[in-house]
Amino acid sequence: MTLELTRDDAFIGYPKDYVLGIFEGHIQAEAAVGGLIAAGFAETELIILTRPDDAKKVDADGTEHGIAATAERTVEELGDKDTLDEYSKALKSGGSVVGAHTEAKEQRLLASDTMQRTGGQSIRYFGTFVVEDLDTAPNQPRP
Secondary structure, X not given: OOEEOOOOOOOOOOOOOEXXXXXXXXXXXXXXXXXXXXXXXXXXXXXXXXXXXXXXXXXXXXXXXXXXXXXXXXHHHOOOHHHHHHHHHHHHOOOEEEEEEOOOHHHHHHHHHHHHHOOOEEEEEEXXXXXXXXXXXXXXXXX
């Protein structure tokens, strides 16, 4: 259905131009994916991580994937390594992560709203040199 990253050795680099959200479990994540598709996102623009083993793909410090990945994470550490680590920890504790590739601000807001309606938390947009928190208070309209 979506770009579920199933290879055990897959490495997720910096998720540039993605909105990521954490979900309590795979049922909420699948609801988010369905909502995103209904909102106009193509399946190829989405990723879903639903297993504790998927935390290895996020590999917050890069050491599981060799020197190139470690170097990439070292550069990222100047920015938001801790933010990526939050997604990894969520996966390890049984949560799921859904990502939607976005190119315009309207798409970011649409992805965020869709994820929030389906139970998403810690929803952030990862852009070039910026990580934008997109969460709003539950049941509150976006300003």
